[in-house]
Structures are given as C-alpha cells and as structure tokens.
Amino acid sequence: MDIHRVSNRNQMDYNIDSMEPKHGKMLPFQEDRVDSGLDSLKEDELVNDFEDMHVNRSEELTHEYEPWRSVVTDDGDTLLHLAIIHEATEHAFQMIKLSHKHPFLNAQNHQRQTALHLAVITEQPQLVERLLKAGSDPRLADDSGNTALHIACKKGSLACFGVITQNCQHHIASMASSPNYSGHNCLHLASIYGYISLVESLVRLGADINAQEQCSGRTSLHLAVDLQNPTLVRRLLELGADVNCLNYGGFTPYHLTYGRQSEEIRRQLYERTPQELRELPDSESDDSDMEDLDSSEDELYDDIKFGK
The missing domain is CATH 1.25.40 (Serine Threonine Protein Phosphatase 5, Tetratricopeptide repeat)
Known part of the structure; x- marks a missing residue:
C-alpha cells in the first residue's frame, strides 16, 4: 500500500x-x-x-x-x-x-x-x-477481520511481528488462531505470501500447522501446493504438517499436484502420502475434478491477492 x-x-x-x-x-x-x-x-x-x-x-x-x-x-x-x-x-x-x-x-x-x-x-x-x-488492544480487527498480527503476517514484517508477539503473550494463541473475514488465520496468511520465517515462528509459538482455512478447508500445506512453493512445502513437512489432511472437497495436498508443474513438490508428497490417498477421489468424475484444479487462479482463489 x-x-x-x-x-x-x-x-x-x-x-x-x-x-x-x-x-x-x-x-x-x-x-x-x-x-x-x-x-x-x-x-x-x-x-x-x-x-x-x-x-x-x-x-x-x-x-x-x-x-x-x-x-x-x-x-x-x-x-x-x-x-x-x-x-x-x-x-x-x-x-x-x-x-x-x-x-x-x-x-x-x-x-x-x-x-x-x-x-x-x-x-x-x-x-x-x-x-x-x-x-x-491487539485483538481489535479492521473491516477485513485482520488484527495487527494478521497484517504483520500478510506484509512479512518480522520486526512488527516480533514486537507484537513479545508484548502480547497472553493473547498470542487466540490472535494467531482467529480467522479474518476471508477465513484465514495468521499461519495461512504467512503461507499464502511465502514468508517461511514467519511460518516457522508461528509454529514455534504454538500455531496449529494443520489448521484449515474456512473457505475450502485448505491447510498451509494445501496452500503451499496451490501456490507451487516447493521450499515452503519442504519446510512445512519438516515442521510436521499432515499430508493426510483432506480439504472440504476431499483432496489431500498430493491430489493438488495433479495438473501442476512442480515435479519437486509431487516427489516430496508422493513419498509421504499413503497409496490409498494418492488417487483422486470419485474416479467417475476425475475429468471434472481435474478441470476444477486447472481453473484460473482468480476463480479458485478470489480471496487471495497474488503478487505483492
């Protein structure tokens, strides 16, 4: 801005x-x-x-x-x-x-x-x-449902993030887990914008790495696959992200690699995902599922602003 x-x-x-x-x-x-x-x-x-x-x-x-x-x-x-x-x-x-x-x-x-x-x-x-x-009061939200901590995670401001977390230890758990009006908590925002150091800090502070955003049930790992960020995928896996977690459509993070370009992400998830969770669900509608996965980013993620 x-x-x-x-x-x-x-x-x-x-x-x-x-x-x-x-x-x-x-x-x-x-x-x-x-x-x-x-x-x-x-x-x-x-x-x-x-x-x-x-x-x-x-x-x-x-x-x-x-x-x-x-x-x-x-x-x-x-x-x-x-x-x-x-x-x-x-x-x-x-x-x-x-x-x-x-x-x-x-x-x-x-x-x-x-x-x-x-x-x-x-x-x-x-x-x-x-x-x-x-x-x-660090708990007050703006008209998008963002607290000051949400904004620090969205902007990647390590200095402001550090000041807030150091001075608000009694409220940090609720602040980090509360969703904004787009359904994203602080960890989701840090993941969407690719701020790996903030992702690490939030997990260290107790944020649920497998928390699902409220729009479609994606975890940070789903989001990292969506955004084709192999470094973030690797770090989330190291931090204990669950590859078996399903979004609201029944897709694991590995399912989201179908139709996507990053072979590195596919390899990382393939090795950790059980065989029964590698195949797309509802094989009768595989074509429609793939069509959905290949839709434009704007249609899929109208709640995410791509680019900075």
Missing part, C-alpha cells in the same frame, strides 16, 4: 490545549474534505492540517479530557492516526504518552483501523511497542 511521505512532517502545528484556529482560520478538520484512509491521503491537505496546529508538550496535560482527542477527519482518522500515517513519530509518541490506558488509543477509523493497525502497515515497530505498552 503506497503512502505519501511528508518531508516536513516535523512541522505539525496544532494546539492540544484549546484547538483554537490560528489567524482566524477554521480548524482544518471542520472543513469538508474527501480522503479514504491510506489509499487516498492527499499530501498537501495533510501538510496544511498539521501546519495549522501546534503541539503543546507540557507535562501538565494529564487531565482526562483533551480537545485534540475528539478531532476526527471525514474518514474517522484521529490526529494519532494521521501522525502515524505521515510518520510524524515524535508527535505520535507525545499523544501516546498523554493517552496511557485511554480509549483514544483504540479509536477506529471508518475502515476500523486502530493506530496499532496503521503502525504495522507503515512498518514502525517502535510505535507498535509504545502503543502496546500504553494500552492498545
């Missing part, structure tokens, strides 16, 4: 005490504007937003209500969301410090992204750690 970087992001200028407009101008967030989160943020607009405000770093700002916490854009982004998006790190740190254990840290925009989601998306592990220690 491309994000405009603001070269003068350290010039954010807003007043946390009163949020009074300067020079008689209306507060920029009170004006009509159209943006949709990370995908369409306009650099010029946000530079102006920040330049029209002033951060007061006074240690006296510890009372419960702060006007700046209620400032929200048309897309539901708070000032903390915007500071993270534009990598205005010091300003984000200050807001986090002043909002320790405050619900403000878990505010969700219209895409249901929290500040923690955005810190992972923008790959800022230091912010991820500050947010978690200040009270951000």
Whole structure:
C-alpha cells in the first residue's frame, strides 16, 4: 500500500490545549474534505492540517479530557492516526504518552483501523511497542477481520511481528488462531505470501500447522501446493504438517499436484502420502475434478491477492 511521505512532517502545528484556529482560520478538520484512509491521503491537505496546529508538550496535560482527542477527519482518522500515517513519530509518541490506558488509543477509523493497525502497515515497530505498552488492544480487527498480527503476517514484517508477539503473550494463541473475514488465520496468511520465517515462528509459538482455512478447508500445506512453493512445502513437512489432511472437497495436498508443474513438490508428497490417498477421489468424475484444479487462479482463489 503506497503512502505519501511528508518531508516536513516535523512541522505539525496544532494546539492540544484549546484547538483554537490560528489567524482566524477554521480548524482544518471542520472543513469538508474527501480522503479514504491510506489509499487516498492527499499530501498537501495533510501538510496544511498539521501546519495549522501546534503541539503543546507540557507535562501538565494529564487531565482526562483533551480537545485534540475528539478531532476526527471525514474518514474517522484521529490526529494519532494521521501522525502515524505521515510518520510524524515524535508527535505520535507525545499523544501516546498523554493517552496511557485511554480509549483514544483504540479509536477506529471508518475502515476500523486502530493506530496499532496503521503502525504495522507503515512498518514502525517502535510505535507498535509504545502503543502496546500504553494500552492498545491487539485483538481489535479492521473491516477485513485482520488484527495487527494478521497484517504483520500478510506484509512479512518480522520486526512488527516480533514486537507484537513479545508484548502480547497472553493473547498470542487466540490472535494467531482467529480467522479474518476471508477465513484465514495468521499461519495461512504467512503461507499464502511465502514468508517461511514467519511460518516457522508461528509454529514455534504454538500455531496449529494443520489448521484449515474456512473457505475450502485448505491447510498451509494445501496452500503451499496451490501456490507451487516447493521450499515452503519442504519446510512445512519438516515442521510436521499432515499430508493426510483432506480439504472440504476431499483432496489431500498430493491430489493438488495433479495438473501442476512442480515435479519437486509431487516427489516430496508422493513419498509421504499413503497409496490409498494418492488417487483422486470419485474416479467417475476425475475429468471434472481435474478441470476444477486447472481453473484460473482468480476463480479458485478470489480471496487471495497474488503478487505483492
């Protein structure tokens, strides 16, 4: 996801005490504007937003209500969301410090992204750690059902993954196993995108290597065959993946090698798959089964985005 970087992001200028407009101008967030989160943020607009405000770093700002916490854009982004998006790190740190254990840290925009989601998306592990220690809830999901850990696995962010798992040990099992709205848990996402080190880390942390995604019952091993990733197939087998596991259509991972190009994957699975599980089920409909297996990737996996 491309994000405009603001070269003068350290010039954010807003007043946390009163949020009074300067020079008689209306507060920029009170004006009509159209943006949709990370995908369409306009650099010029946000530079102006920040330049029209002033951060007061006074240690006296510890009372419960702060006007700046209620400032929200048309897309539901708070000032903390915007500071993270534009990598205005010091300003984000200050807001986090002043909002320790405050619900403000878990505010969700219209895409249901929290500040923690955005810190992972923008790959800022230091912010991820500050947010978690200040009270951000790592279990909150965005409008795709992804927690911050799902996003780290999808992006292959080892640094953010490490920070989250180290700081959320009480929740790691449930977070790793919970599916997003496409039916994929963290291990499935790491497998789909081919992040073998994350696959290894998740299994080491206790993730079920044979967990089935909810769309068609594929395990990570099925997914690795689907995506023709022989290195991932080999590593999953070494980690104990079950070659006998059937998806909802009754297919083992070896069945998915039919009509596929990788002989290496076929050999790896052939040696480990019992004879009775090598033949395609329902021999009467072998032709239709093969036709399904040879369908375009878009038709088979409309819930997976191929490529990065």
